[in-house]
Amino acid sequence: xxxxxxxxxxxxxxxxxxxxxxxxxxxxxxxxxxxxxxxxxxxxxxxxxxxxxxxxxxxxxxxxxxxxxxxxxxxxxxxxxxxxxxxxxxxxxxxxxxxxxxxxxxxxxxxxxxxxxxxxxxxxxxx
Numbered sequence: 001x002x003x004x005x006x007x008x009x010x011x012x013x014x015x016x017x018x019x020x021x022x023x024x025x026x027x028x029x030x031x032x033x034x035x036x037x038x039x040x041x042x043x044x045x046x047x048x049x050x051x052x053x054x055x056x057x058x059x060x061x062x063x064x065x066x067x068x069x070x071x072x073x074x075x076x077x078x079x080x081x082x083x084x085x086x087x088x089x090x091x092x093x094x095x096x097x098x099x100x101x102x103x104x105x106x107x108x109x110x111x112x113x114x115x116x117x118x119x120x121x122x123x124x125x126x127x
Contacts, residue, residue: 009061009081010036010070016096017066019087024052033062033069036085037076046079048098 012020012034020034035053038046053071056062060071072080083100 009077009083010063010072011084012065012068012070013084013086014066015087015089016085017068019096020052020068027052029054033071035071035073036080036083037073038079048080048100050085050096 024030024032029052032052032054033056035049035051037049037051039049040046056071057073059074061074061077062069062071064070079102080100082102083098086097086099088094088097
């Protein structure tokens with residue numbers, strides 16, 4: 001699947017791209033990309049994740065926006081499609097903000113496989 005089709009599945013705002021470029025420059029990370037993913041959060045359900053990564057996988061979906069290459073694995077893209085990444089800089093603090101129009105699965109076990117959750121494959125919290 002190609003992220004460079006007529007609709008970009010994830011939108012990286014200019015402010016977020018500049019923040020990523022600044023981080024890479026500060027850490028001297030030439031040739032790195034921004035990897036976005038979801039991960040199981042145990043009883044909290046899914047969590048969004050972002051990392052600077054220099055290991056592009058063959059199955060990664062990729063796009064370049066505002067000079068930053070964005071990588072998303074093939075499982076995470078189904079949950080992140082349509083999301084927007086922004087960088088908020090306010091007096092109370094600064095950081096990346098992901099706005100996602102898609103509902104995230106709420107299985108407490110954090111499994112990416114909704115069939116696991118539906119079939120009771122999750123043992124639940126505290127077991």
